[in-house]
Structure formats: structure tokens, C-alpha cells
Amino acid sequence: MSMKKKTAIITGAGGGIGRAAALQLAKDDFNLVIVDFNEQIALETLELVKENGAEAIFVKANVTNASDVENYVQKAVDTFGSIDVFFNNAGVVQKFSMFTDIEEAEYDRVMNINTKGVFLGMKYVLKVMEEQGHGHIINTASTAGIRSEHSAAVYSASKHAVVGLTKGAALEYVSKGIRVNAICPGGVRTPLTDSVTKEMQTTGYVxxxxxxxxxxRFSEPDEIANVLSFLASDASSYMTGTTVVVDGGLTL
Structure with a gap:
């Protein structure tokens, strides 16, 4: 009898780290739930993982909206029967500026997506994992979740909060067969970081x-996905509540 395939949800799966993660987990023989707000790029990811032999579905979601989050979690369970790995990855970068120049709307945008989005995903996935008696949540934090970055105080705060949520959930669910860890990338070459360089050129603010x-150099997205592959496997079975730094020595 063949082993039942494991299922992974990936948020922010349309591009960058999320797409690289989807392709890697397809190779690792996971069923996939591709979640993104941008339908066009997410459907491209969906096609790519199917070409790699994965069974996969796409669910459009705004990660800051509780009913959207409940929906992608429910769709995962309805389609594949379980959620073994949750790569809670969707995030945005802050527009660089000094602390007192940060607009309230920018604060809300960054904290909503990077922190509330991660919180909501964890909240609804943990319910499913607790019922199953197993599961692994992997949150995308950042080196900015360990130490601040100049002119990105709110981004740093949002990623410190992701580390805090990771540790809090790991502590509460360690006895229930659920592991919760975070990956802290340094600079990764993605459309998101490309936009940061463009913004510095446009605004002249460095x-x-x-x-x-x-x-x-920046890391390539697949260098982060390789670490995710290890975390998503049983090879990391004794790890929970930890932050795995993948930054090419940036924080040294």
C-alpha cells in the first residue's frame, strides 16, 4: 500500500520564496495548496508545480481577512484531508523612511500583512493540526526579526512579532505533536527586493x-526553499520554537 502523500499550504506562493518553496515541495512529493492574493502569478506557480507532478489547487486569499484564511484552510482539508505543513510566508516590505516619517497607513499595511496575516494563518491551521494530532508550521520571519534594519522600524517590528508568535505557539503546542519554527532570510533576490532597489532610485532615499x-550577493529563492525542504521533512523532528537564520552572514 502506498503511503498517503503529505499536504502543504504555502501563502504568498505566487513569486519569490513562495514559488521556489512550492517547486521544492512538489519535488518532495507534497500535495500543494497555493495561496496568494495575486491570481495571475499564483496560477503560473500552480502550472509549474503540476508540471513537476504535484497534485495542487489554488485558493485566492487576502491573508489579513479571517474569512479568506478560514476558506483556504477549509479548502485544503476538503481537498486533501489533512494539513501536514503550513509555510506561512506571505509578506511585504516597508517603504524606507525615518521613524517619524512613517505614515500611519504604512504602519497598518505592513503590520496587517506581516503580523496579522501570519497570526490568522496560524490560528486556523493550528485548530486543524490539533485535531489531527500532528503538523508543522514554518513562518517566514527575517533577519529584521532578530535585529533592526535602518529606516525599516515597522518592518522590523512586524518580523520581531512573527518570531514572538512562532515561539508562543511552539510552547503551547509542543505537547500536542505540533512543531512551529521560523526561517529568517537575509536579502533574497526576488521581485519584492527588486522593488526596494527601484524605490531607493526613485525616491533618492537610501x-x-x-x-x-x-x-x-543576495541569496537565490531556492537557497531558502532548500532549508524549508529540510524543515518540512522528518529530518527536523527535534526542532521547534527556533529561528533558522539563512542570511549569508549578514547578521554577523
């Missing part, structure tokens, strides 16, 4: 300290 890439 933070007083720009992160020094110790390896002389």
Missing part, C-alpha cells in the same frame, strides 16, 4: 546603513 551582504 538608509544610512544598507545591509552588508557578507557573501557579496
Amino acid at each position: 538608509p544610512a546603513e544598507v545591509g552588508v551582504m557578507r557573501m557579496g
Whole structure:
């Protein structure tokens, strides 16, 4: 009898780290639930993972909306019967500016997507995982969740909060067969980070300290996806409540 395939949900699966993660978990023989707000790029990811032999569905969602989150969680269960891995990855970057120049609307946007979106995903997936008696949640934090970045105080706060949510849930659910960890990438070459460079060129605002890439380059999305692959497997079975830093030495 063949082993039942494991199922993974990936938010922000349309591009960057999310797409690389989807392709990697397809290779790792997971069923996939592709979640993104941008339907066009998410459907491209869906096609790519199907070409790699994965069974997969796409669910459009605004991660800051509780009913959208409940919907993608329910669709995952209805389609595949379980949620074994949840890659809680959707996020945005902050427009660089000094603390007192940060608009309230920008604060709300960044905290809503990066922190509330992660919280809601965890809240509804944890309910399913507790019922199953197993599961692993992997949140995308950032090196900015460990130490602040110049001119990105709100982004840093949102990612520190992701680390806090990770540890809190890991502590509460460790006895229930559920693990919760976070990945902290440094600079990753994605459309999101490309937009940051463009923004600096457009606005002319460059933070007083720009992160020094110790390896002389950003990481490729698949270098983050490789770490996710390890975390999503039983090879990481004794890890919970930890932050895995994948930053090419940025925080040294």
C-alpha cells in the first residue's frame, strides 16, 4: 500500500520564496495548496508545480481577512484531508523612511500583512493540526526579526512579532505533536527586493546603513526553499520554537 502523500499550504506562493518553496515541495512529493492574493502569478506557480507532478489547487486569499484564511484552510482539508505543513510566508516590505516619517497607513499595511496575516494563518491551521494530532508550521520571519534594519522600524517590528508568535505557539503546542519554527532570510533576490532597489532610485532615499551582504550577493529563492525542504521533512523532528537564520552572514 502506498503511503498517503503529505499536504502543504504555502501563502504568498505566487513569486519569490513562495514559488521556489512550492517547486521544492512538489519535488518532495507534497500535495500543494497555493495561496496568494495575486491570481495571475499564483496560477503560473500552480502550472509549474503540476508540471513537476504535484497534485495542487489554488485558493485566492487576502491573508489579513479571517474569512479568506478560514476558506483556504477549509479548502485544503476538503481537498486533501489533512494539513501536514503550513509555510506561512506571505509578506511585504516597508517603504524606507525615518521613524517619524512613517505614515500611519504604512504602519497598518505592513503590520496587517506581516503580523496579522501570519497570526490568522496560524490560528486556523493550528485548530486543524490539533485535531489531527500532528503538523508543522514554518513562518517566514527575517533577519529584521532578530535585529533592526535602518529606516525599516515597522518592518522590523512586524518580523520581531512573527518570531514572538512562532515561539508562543511552539510552547503551547509542543505537547500536542505540533512543531512551529521560523526561517529568517537575509536579502533574497526576488521581485519584492527588486522593488526596494527601484524605490531607493526613485525616491533618492537610501538608509544610512544598507545591509552588508557578507557573501557579496543576495541569496537565490531556492537557497531558502532548500532549508524549508529540510524543515518540512522528518529530518527536523527535534526542532521547534527556533529561528533558522539563512542570511549569508549578514547578521554577523
